[in-house]
Amino acid sequence: MYGYEYPHPAVTVDCAVFGLDDGDLKILLIQRDLEPFAGSWALPGGFVKMDESLDEAARRELEEETGVKKIYVEQFGAFGDPGRDPRERVVTVAYYAIVNLFEHEVKADTDARNAAWFPVDEPPRLAFDHARILEAALARLQDKVRREPVGFEFLPRKFSLTQLQRLYETILCAPLDKRNFRKKILATGVLEETEDFEVDVAHRAARLYRFDQKAYARLRKAGFVFDI
Amino acid sequence: MYGYEYPHPAVTVDCAVFGLDDGDLKILLIQRDLEPFAGSWALPGGFVKMDESLDEAARRELEEETGVKKIYVEQFGAFGDPGRDPRERVVTVAYYAIVNLFEHEVKADTDARNAAWFPVDEPPRLAFDHARILEAALARLQDKVRREPVGFEFLPRKFSLTQLQRLYETILCAPLDKRNFRKKILATGVLEETEDFEVDVAHRAARLYRFDQKAYARLRKAGFVFDI
DNA sequence: CCAAAAGTGTTAGAGATACACCCATGG
DNA sequence: CCATGGGTGTATCTCTAACACTTTTGG
Numbered sequence: 207m208y209g210y211e212y213p214h215p216a217v218t219v220d221c222a223v224f225g226l227d228d229g230d231l232k233i234l235l236i237q238r239d240l241e242p243f244a245g246s247w248a249l250p251g252g253f254v255k256m257d258e259s260l261d262e263a264a265r266r267e268l269e270e271e272t273g274v275k276k277i278y279v280e281q282f283g284a285f286g287d288p289g290r291d292p293r294e295r296v297v298t299v300a301y302y303a304i305v306n307l308f309e310h311e312v313k314a315d316t317d318a319r320n321a322a323w324f325p326v327d328e329p330p331r332l333a334f335d336h337a338r339i340l341e342a343a344l345a346r347l348q349d350k351v352r353r354e355p356v357g358f359e360f361l362p363r364k365f366s367l368t369q370l371q372r373l374y375e376t377i378l379c380a381p382l383d384k385r386n387f388r389k390k391i392l393a394t395g396v397l398e399e400t401e402d403f404e405v406d407v408a409h410r411a412a413r414l415y416r417f418d419q420k421a422y423a424r425l426r427k428a429g430f431v432f433d434i
Numbered sequence: 435m436y437g438y439e440y441p442h443p444a445v446t447v448d449c450a451v452f453g454l455d456d457g458d459l460k461i462l463l464i465q466r467d468l469e470p471f472a473g474s475w476a477l478p479g480g481f482v483k484m485d486e487s488l489d490e491a492a493r494r495e496l497e498e499e500t501g502v503k504k505i506y507v508e509q510f511g512a513f514g515d516p517g518r519d520p521r522e523r524v525v526t527v528a529y530y531a532i533v534n535l536f537e538h539e540v541k542a543d544t545d546a547r548n549a550a551w552f553p554v555d556e557p558p559r560l561a562f563d564h565a566r567i568l569e570a571a572l573a574r575l576q577d578k579v580r581r582e583p584v585g586f587e588f589l590p591r592k593f594s595l596t597q598l599q600r601l602y603e604t605i606l607c608a609p610l611d612k613r614n615f616r617k618k619i620l621a622t623g624v625l626e627e628t629e630d631f632e633v634d635v636a637h638r639a640a641r642l643y644r645f646d647q648k649a650y651a652r653l654r655k656a657g658f659v660f661d662i
Numbered sequence: 663c664c665a666a667a668a669g670t671g672t673t674a675g676a677g678a679t680a681c682a683c684c685c686a687t688g689g
Numbered sequence: 690c691c692a693t694g695g696g697t698g699t700a701t702c703t704c705t706a707a708c709a710c711t712t713t714t715g716g
Contacts, residue, residue: 212481214442217514217525253440256523260514284512284527286445286488295484297445297525299512368667385670386706409666410713596695613697614679637693638686668713678703686695 215286215295219264220251220336221279222343223272225305225312226360230325231376233340234305234312235332236271237320242292243333247324249340251298264301272321273313278304278359282346290335302343304359351377355396355432358417364400366412367391374434394432396422443514443523447492448479448564449507450571451500453533453540454588458553459604461568462533462540463560464499465548470520471561475552477568479526492529500549501541506532506587510574518563530571532587579605583624583660586645592628594640595619602662622660624650 223234235247250271254263260281269275279301286297305312313321324330326344329337351357357373358365371387391397398418403411422432451462463475478499482491488509497503507529514525533540541549552558554572557565579585585601586593599615619625626646631639650660 212444213484215445215482215484216440217443217445254443254514254525256441256443257516259516260512260525281511283509284488286482286527288485288487297482297488297527299514299525366668383706383708384668385708388669389671390705404668407667408715410668410715412668594695611680612695613681616696617698618678632695635694636688638688638695640695663716665716666714669711670709672708674705674707676703676705679701681699682697684696687693689690689692 213295215297216291217254218251218296218298219254219260219267220249220298220300220339221264221268222249222300222302222340223268223274223305224302224326224343224347224360225307225323226373226376227307227323229372229376231327232323233326233329234272234321234323235329237322238333239319246333247322247330248333249336250321254299260299264299264303268303271313271319272305274303274305274310277306277310278356280350282343285335285339287335298339300339300343302347304347304356306360306362308362348377352434353432355394355417355422364402364414364416366404366414368412370415390434394430395425396432441523443525444519445482446479446524446526447482447488447495448477448526448528448567449492449496450477450528450530450568451496451502451533452530452554452571452575452588453535453551454601454604455535455551457600457604459555460551461554461557462500462549462551463557465550466561467547474561475550475558476561477564478549482527488527489529492527492531496531499541499547500533502531502533502538505534505538506584508578510571513563513567515563526567528567528571530575532575532584534588534590536590576605580662581660583622583645583650592630592642592644594632594642596640598643618662622658623653624660 225232225234234250236250238244238246238248250267252267254260258266261279264279264281268277268279281299281301284297284299288295290296329340332340351374357370357377360373361369367388370391371382371384375382396418397415398421400414400416402414404414405411453460453462462478464478466472466474466476478495480495482488486494489507492507492509496505496507509527509529512525512527516523518524557568560568579602585598585605588601589597595616598619599610599612603610624646625643626649628642628644630642632642633639
């Protein structure tokens with residue numbers, strides 16, 4: 207069944223890196239300097255090495271191309287239509303990642319390549335089938351954010367409830383009721399109140415909260431399902 | 435960035451084929467006749483050809499190895515740890531499939547290979563990392579079945595509400611209340627009552643229903659989300 | 663004192679859950 | 690007439706949704 211006589215496509219990973227910038231959901235793109243699609247924007251990614259896992263490849267490429275480490279990364283599928291790369295058969299394994307723009311700085315330029323953040327809802331024309339991959343990544347993110355507490359990955363370790371609400375509203379493209387949101391999110395028990403408050407704001411400072419991983423792990427074991 | 439100098443692993447598809455057999459959720463496995471893992475059971479699958487998409491490869495392999503066509507198939511991820519195949523680097527794209535055992539006959543033997551159905555909760559020892567893939571497939575199926583009307587794929591075109599309830603109970607490993615289940619599933623509006631009844635049963639014959647695809651498509655457009 | 667956002671409770675309605683008996687059919 | 694599963698309704702409770710004003714702070 208298996209053997210060296212079988213076809214061997216190239217295998218890449220591509221990452222849809224999301225970040226939240228002042229109430230806008232952004233996607234990180236790099237501008238290609240080589241053909242095909244030279245000059246076009248594309249999702250960061252690259253070839254999987256023979257001795258690394260797919261997850262490792264995704265993290266490595268992300269770090270090489272954007273300088274971010276230790277961020278949330280999750281695989282969401284493989285794309286491999288023949289012809290998606292005009293040169294040869296390339297199967298790509300797609301990941302989405304969440305970057306906290308408050309604490310990580312993302313390199314704007316790497317390897318003589320231009321990198322930039324674009325609003326997810328109006329990205330430039332993308333190379334290969336990356337538009338389709340981005341669409342799938344966004345759908346997956348929206349699904350995930352409602353069913354698991356990954357939204358916190360976008361925010362600084364301490365954040366206000368309003369920041370959190372804005373985040374959900376932005377990602378889900380839907381307004382949420384302030385009182386209901388606060389009740390519901392606090393009722394989950396995964397937020398820990400801190401003694402800190404916003405600083406440098408021209409109005410009453412909001413209390414800051416922190417995601418309580420231990421509490422969440424405990425609740426999960428007890429069958430709790432996060433759901434916003 | 436891309437080029438022929440880059441590594442080219444082998445790429446396969448593997449399918450976790452689920453079927454419902456008299457209240458038991460079963461998984462279709464084939465017994466390998468070649469090394470490595472000769473004699474072990476494995477998920478059906480094989481190499482992706484250079485000119486076919488991943489989905490096409492999955493359907494082709496499924497048909498070649500089990501004789502089933504036109505069944506529900508969905509990709510759920512890629513597995514590519516180095517060493518998962520002892521001979522060379524092989525990245526596999528994993529699919530799960532749902533087979534209706536009432537209307538499809540599944541070949542028990544193909545290509546001199548033995549095929550058989552096993553209960554998902556006590557499969558034999560599997561080749562490669564297929565145990566892990568099966569686990570992921572099952573988790574995905576359980577998720578899917580609750581949020582989209584794919585359960586019907588397991589059943590004949592016309593089925594009783596009790597059959598449907600058993601299906602959910604089996605897949606979700608949880609008992610459901612009969613009256614509440616019937617209320618809820620009928621309230622979705624995706625079931626169409628037929629004029630037919632069960633036959634050859636030693637008790638009152640149950641009315642048969644059919645999944646109404648058109649109604650579901652209409653409801654979906656209107657924002658309805660299936661949820662059991 | 664003004665602007666801006668923080669913070670806070672209640673009510674009505676919808677949906678979920680829990681629960682038990684009679685009916686139809688075939689053997 | 691018995692065994693088997695089919696079919697049905699109601700009461701309670703929980704969760705969701707809708708909704709507006711007062712407080713705090715900085716400028």
